[in-house]
Amino acid sequence: MPAAVLHVAEGVALPETKQLQPTYENPISTLPTVPEAELCDGSIPIIDLEALHGPRRSHIVKQLGHACQHKGFFAVKNHGIPKTAVNNIFDTTREFFHLPEEERMKFYTPDPNSDIRLMTAYKDEVENVFVARESLKFHCHPVEDYVNKWPTNPPSFRKKAAEYLTNVRKVEMTLLDAISESLGLERDYIEKRLGGHYVSLNYYRACEQSELELTYGVRGHTDPTIITMLLQDDVPGLQVLSEGKWMDVNPIPDTVVVHVGDLLQAISNHRYKSLLHQAIVNCEKERMSIASYCYPSSDATIGPPKKLIDTDHPAIYKDFTFGEFSKQMWKVITPTDKRLDFFKCSAA
Numbered sequence: 074m075p076a077a078v079l080h081v082a083e084g085v086a087l088p089e090t091k092q093l094q095p096t097y098e099n100p101i102s103t104l105p106t107v108p109e110a111e112l113c114d115g116s117i118p119i120i121d122l123e124a125l126h127g128p129r130r131s132h133i134v135k136q137l138g139h140a141c142q143h144k145g146f147f148a149v150k151n152h153g154i155p156k157t158a159v160n161n162i163f164d165t166t167r168e169f170f171h172l173p174e175e176e177r178m179k180f181y182t183p184d185p186n187s188d189i190r191l192m193t194a195y196k197d198e199v200e201n202v203f204v205a206r207e208s209l210k211f212h213c214h215p216v217e218d219y220v221n222k223w224p225t226n227p228p229s230f231r232k233k234a235a236e237y238l239t240n241v242r243k244v245e246m247t248l249l250d251a252i253s254e255s256l257g258l259e260r261d262y263i264e265k266r267l268g269g270h271y272v273s274l275n276y277y278r279a280c281e282q283s284e285l286e287l288t289y290g291v292r293g294h295t296d297p298t299i300i301t302m303l304l305q306d307d308v309p310g311l312q313v314l315s316e317g318k319w320m321d322v323n324p325i326p327d328t329v330v331v332h333v334g335d336l337l338q339a340i341s342n343h344r345y346k347s348l349l350h351q352a353i354v355n356c357e358k359e360r361m362s363i364a365s366y367c368y369p370s371s372d373a374t375i376g377p378p379k380k381l382i383d384t385d386h387p388a389i390y391k392d393f394t395f396g397e398f399s400k401q402m403w404k405v406i407t408p409t410d411k412r413l414d415f416f417k418c419s420a421a
């Protein structure tokens with residue numbers, strides 16, 4: 074089966090089969106704007122992944138389930154990704170985005186079916202806001218099928234990207250097994266439905282003070298993934314919507330943030346909720362994040378497994394394939410208009 078083709082908008086990796094353009098329908102007007110955002114000091118659940126391999130596994134699985142159900146995100150520590158791999162991916166990402174524009178623009182293409190694609194910052198004339206993120210997005214699993222499409226400038230890019238992405242894929246597998254278990258499903262339930270892997274190297278330049286008020290890093294969105302693993306550098310910027318308020322998810326050294334995506338919401342029969350998040354910019358320092366998107370194969374059936382349906386928990390979603398989901402994706406893209414609603418059961 075050929076790899077699903079991914080399209081990207083508003084921080085979102087979208088597996089796609091059709092070239093529809095997104096329609097932005099008041100994408101931010103229903104959300105707090107950056108300067109208005111009221112921040113709450115929520116705590117970030119931190120899960121010790123090493124403990125999944127020992128006698129405390131069932132306890133850690135419960136912790137994971139609790140975080141997915143009540144927060145929609147958590148951070149993982151002791152994940153096993155070597156520090157050098159983390160430093161190297163940031164070094165090579167920084168070097169890439171510091172290259173002259175004409176060098177970076179070699180990866181610019183309007184073709185959403187491209188295996189690799191540079192996305193530039195842009196002004197949304199309708200909303201009169203600037204979206205500052207630049208990103209290099211590419212397929213990366215299996216690495217050997219895609220590596221020859223990746224940049225050769227900086228010269229160490231391919232080696233460093235492959236090193237990090239191979240490591241992060243292993244962590245995803247461990248997590249998906251534990252997440253399946255936390256739902257009472259067979260350990261490989263999600264893994265069996267897995268497709269490729271897509272990454273977004275995100276780069277946010279420090280912004281002019283005069284532009285700060287109208288500049289977003291990335292506007293509020295949920296990810297159309299099963300889970301997203303988000304590695305942040307040491308500059309704050311990620312915010313999640315928690316109990317109706319934007320909450321800062323400041324970087325915690327040696328951890329990776331994990332978001333519940335739309336498709337895990339469907340697989341879990343709405344027990345786990347996909348996370349609305351955004352990124353803001355600052356005037357002092359550039360910021361980078363590496364988002365690894367985990368998505369199913371295009372013919373994989375998504376929708377609640379029988380085990381998660383009973384009279385108290387009727388099916389919220391119909392069965393649908395990831396291919397169907399990806400076609401639907403582009404018809405509406407707003408943070409509040411839930412893409413999954415298209416796949417809801419009529420009674421739900």
Ligand SMILES: O=C(O)CCC(=O)C(=O)O
Nearest residue numbers: 084273275311352362364
């Ligand atoms: O940079 C961040 O903190 C968020 C990036 C993001 O949401 C994405 O790439 O999907």
Ligand SMILES: [Fe+2]
Nearest residue numbers: 084085295296
């Ligand atoms: Fe995202």
